[in-house]
Amino acid sequence: MNTIIDFMKRNYKIILAVVLLSATLFAFRNNSTQSVNSEKDKMLLELLTFVIEKGHYSPAAIDDTFSKGIYKDYIQALDPSKRFFLQSDIDEFSKFETQLDNQLLNKDLTFFNLTYNRLIKRMEEGKNLYKDILSTPFDYTIEETFNTDYEKEPYAKNIGELKEKWRKQLKLSTLSSLTDRLKIQENKEKGIVDKDAKSSSDVLKSAEFNDDLNYSKNDKSSDGKPKTYEELEKITRESSLKSLNEYFGFMKELTRDDWFSIYVNSITARFDPHTNYFPPEEKERFDVSISGKFEGIGARLQKKNDFTEITELISGGPAWRGKQLEAGDVIMKVAQGNGEPLDIVGMRLDDVVKKIKGPKGSEVRLTVKKVDGSIKTISIIRDIVEIEETYAKSSVVERNGVKYGVIYLPKFYIDFENADGRDAGKDIAAEVESLKKAGVNGIVLDVRDDGGGSLSTVVDIAGLFIEQGPIVQIKSADRKKEVLYDRDKKIEWNGPLVIMVNSFSASASEILAAAIQDYKRGIILGSKQTYGKGTVQNVIDLNKFVRSSSTGDLGALKTTTQKFYRINGGSTQLEGVSSDIVMPDKYAYLKMGERDGDSAMPWDKIDPAPYTTWKNNANFDKAIAESKKRIAQNPQFKLIEENAKWIDQRSKENVYSLKMDEFKKNQSAIEETNKKFKAITDYDYHLKFTSLPQENEAMKKDASLKEKRERWHESLSKDIYVEEALNVLDDLQDEPVIKKSVPPVAMKKQKLVKS
Incomplete structure (x- = not known):
């Protein structure tokens, strides 16, 4: 829902005031003995608070009500399904519910550090829970229910209750998938093909861990006969396990900076829903979305376990024109021009994208495993890619x-x-x-x-x-x-x-x-x-406010600076x-x-x-x-x-x-x-x-x-x-x-x- 205005033309006075005032506030060097990350985070909080207060159309009062809003949004963002934190964690966190306004003004990271470290610990424990739960068959004959209205459900009081939450959630997910498998097999035996039939997973509101509904490959025995109920039940659990392993693999790729961005955006959202912080990678994605173009090879990628797979070639782009890459190819190594190829297996997807993208006219060489299993090195000259x-x-x-x-x-x-x-x-x-x-x-x-x-x-x-x-x-x-x-x-x-x-x-x-x-x-x-x-937003590059570059790229802030009105005088707001x-x-x-x-x-x-x-x-x-x-x-x-x-x-x-x-x-x-x-x-x-x-x-x-x-x-x-x-x-x-x-x-x- 982003409306971006030519802010250099319309808001130059506000932006200029922010820049001039910020020169004295933020032109310092890092003499702290704390980590660079911690100093960067503190600087970011100070920058955001200052820029929003000076440039926002109607900045909210930073008080206890503001603090409660941050607390609610942030905790919900960290654990929306209440499958990681215990009630004891929430009791500990809640002591800060009315203190986050003061922590923001004092650049205090105590609450963030506490919740981040606890989340990482609980996620590690969660991995053991789901693996244990999925190691044995579910009993689908027992009378029990599961409520997917997570917001109204309480947090688990202990690990035992938490495991029970996981068990029921996974049981619902596997039950949905198993029901589909049984129905498809039954229809095949009857010679019925219903392409338009809704699967249980289509009509079931997300239990979050539905596995890929690709039942055609593995749902027959080696002798070609239909699989038994026990075999299908096992396949369903294995698929669910694979999906969860991929999910936790993705979560593991998230860095401390990624989680801190969630915290920061819980703060900015209290000013209004469209005031957002963009970390460097997100700012780049936003620029692409608003312009519809970027410099690179023109391929959409996805992570599959430790591998990076090409899902689509963008029509008209260099990769599409070269006709050597195709959907399904797996990228193994990336080299810049004549440079040494870098093994990217296990690398974060964002980091892989950074290696492959680059300025128009430059060369990138990809070592790929083709769909047919062959290994091939492909040279591509980067160009402007327009997203049609x-x-x-x-x-x-x-x-x-x-x-x-x-x-x-x-x-x-x-x-x-x-x-x-x-x-x-x-x-x-x-x-x-x-x-x-x-x-x-x-x-x-x-x-x-x-x-x-x-x-x-x-x-x-x-x-x-x-x-x-x-x-x-x-x-x-x-x-x-x-x-x-x-x-x-x-x-x-x-x-x-x-x-x-x-x-x-x-x-x-x-x-x-x-x-x-x-x-x-x-x-x-x-x-x-x-x-x-x-409302109207401007995107402000936060790096312009800092002389020292030792903290790296600080990203950008999209903040609400104007309201627009119809020519009849009425607002479209709300x-x-x-x-x-x-x-x-x-x-x-x-x-x-x-x-x-x-x-x-x-x-x-x-x-x-x-x-x-x-x-x-x-x-x-x-x-x-x-x-x-x-x-x-x-x-x-x-x-x-x-x-x-x-x-x-x-x-x-x-x-x-x-x-x-x-x-x-x-x-x-x-x-x-x-x-x-x-x-x-x-x-x-x-x-x-x-x-x-x-x-x-x-x-x-x-x-x-x-x-x-x-x-x-x-x-x-x-x-x-x-x-x-x-x-x-x-x-x-x-x-x-x-x-x-x-x-x-x-x-x-x-x-x-x-x-």
Whole structure:
């Protein structure tokens, strides 16, 4: 949910004040006899406290209430399932519950050191517990239950109780997997293949240790006969053991700095949910996410035990172009140019990534074990890698003789380092221009699940659809108001427009939707309201405040420095943007918005900015009314609403039987209900979506891009929300669209849905 603003342009006074004041506070050398890590941690706490207090829009009081919030968030982050700490640990920790504000101001690490050392000890003990528990079969005939509502469950009083927690948690996980194995084997014996069947693990809320559900390889005896119950039970425990070994292997890779970052972010989160500390590696990942590009070879990696495996080659990247690497290859060694190869087996994944990434034009040599078992050394010249999924894309669809365009924007990306680099504003303008050339009569701009990005790109995008005028209002920490305008009189698109949103459309997405709504330029269609993030963050490099580099890279701080407001004066904070046309949403009843957090900033209102609403919208109110009628009468939307209520009900059911017969009975009931809702995913309104000409040419050379676009086009043809957006575009046309009869296949599908 990150909205990053061009802070050098808008907040230079605040940042300059922080930099100047920090020169006297932090320009010191480390003369302490304590460890470098400890000094770095203390320096980090001092820096964060100072920068937040001076630069945050509305810094919280650092008092006992603040301290209690840190304590709660941090302990929960360390042990969310209460499977490590004992009640005696919590009793010891709780003495610090109201002291963390003072420890922060005094740069005291006592509480962190205590909890960190205790956690490491308890995790080592946990390894022995799960190995012992999984060494013998579970008895699934006993009447017992397990509650997965960990927040309300007490901590174990002693190691015996803790082992019992582990036993029940692991029993639930293995019971879920074993039930699936037995069912798959039973269906195979009957010759039944149900690709769409929900597994127990799909319908079971996470017990955290479900093993990989890959049952095809090991579920037959060496003679080809089905395995016995005892054999399947043993395989299930072995799979669970393997998953846990991998989990603890990952946890072991976490350093003290990683855990300290969790503590620091428990502090920053008390100011507001979007003030975060970025350790160096996380800052780099954030930069990649906001720009959509990085320098390297273009391969996604994952850790498997001690090995680093390639999971995907990024289309267009150097590794993809070289055609020597493939998914499944295991990287054994890494060499820089002609340097000596370094064995990376057992190395942390983050450290492996650092070795492989590097500046454009440099060489890296990878020694890999190929999928076929051969060992090969592959030379790759690093380059700029663009993550295609980050960028805007568009599609064309024709129905009833009318063409429409759909643009999907996953985030409001920008390259802060390169003014000529890609940004969402320029890319959306290009997509709109291409759609105009394709002869579309209306555009759907889809910002569902778009968590935000650069504010400057929002202004550019909104400006494509209006003549000129204010787009958003901003108030900074000094409470001075600034209005950001579109000053370009050119209107790139003056035809019918629909903006699609959902409850995960946040920040920059909400600014765009709010501006379009206030101008009455287009219709907002989607969830009841958007996420409700009405604040602006700046990313501040903490290394700029320190003369000495002996502590290493300190990372960065993303802190809230501004609030933004609609041009009508209302804030989007907490309330979000209410859709003109509210569509049933299967997550409608779950609490996942900004308003559901406990440290969110409040809603407020300022004076409106002067603006003139769009005049060419004679069919605006009629289109909204017609859509509401369709939605109310549509059996598919009624089913989605029913599904939403069922999901909400299921989210409150946390107690599971650990007796196999009872578990199977309960899961069967859930699966039967799921069959009813299967019509939601099966829905298809049978329209053909196609790419624009330039993309069609690119797809001829790029099979990966072709596959991704075909999947997207297929998903569009099954998306009832997109279908209704197209219906709204029909209703917005100056001339009524003559609807053709429903194709026989689609009619058949509709009848199935109604039943």
